[in-house]
Amino acid sequence: MTETTKYSGSCHCQKVRFETRLSLAKVIECNCSICSRVGALRAFTPASDFKLLDGQDALTDYQFGKQHLHHRFCKLCGVHSFATGTGPDGVEMYAVNARCLDGVDPAALEVSRYDGKKL
Numbered sequence: 001m002t003e004t005t006k007y008s009g010s011c012h013c014q015k016v017r018f019e020t021r022l023s024l025a026k027v028i029e030c031n032c033s034i035c036s037r038v039g040a041l042r043a044f045t046p047a048s049d050f051k052l053l054d055g056q057d058a059l060t061d062y063q064f065g066k067q068h069l070h071h072r073f074c075k076l077c078g079v080h081s082f083a084t085g086t087g088p089d090g091v092e093m094y095a096v097n098a099r100c101l102d103g104v105d106p107a108a109l110e111v112s113r114y115d116g117k118k119l
């Protein structure tokens with residue numbers, strides 16, 4: 001089991017706020033069409049370890065391609081703080097943008113590249 005830590009996070013305007021437990025040992029930078037534009041650093045956690053505190057009404061749900069993922073972003077400030085989708089094992093997962101976590105220095109993270117472009 002990877003050790004997880006509790007983090008709080010938000011979009012830029014603070015309308016969308018959340019709490020989550022996850023590990024930053026495995027952070028992914030994906031080169032797919034949306035991730036490369038958004039610049040998100042993604043850390044994954046099951047839905048049971050993610051709690052939206054505020055901002056449900058501010059979140060827009062963007063889907064494209066095979067529509068496996070729901071890219072959620074704040075319609076006020078435009079920040080993509082997380083995406084949701086179902087993993088291969090049927091568990092609902094959250095792909096949290098590590099750049100939106102409080103007190104986390106993105107430059108200090110060990111980032112793995114993920115070739116999402118070819119999917």
Ligand SMILES: [Zn+2]
Pocket residue numbers: 011012013014015016074075076077078079
């Ligand atoms: Zn916002």
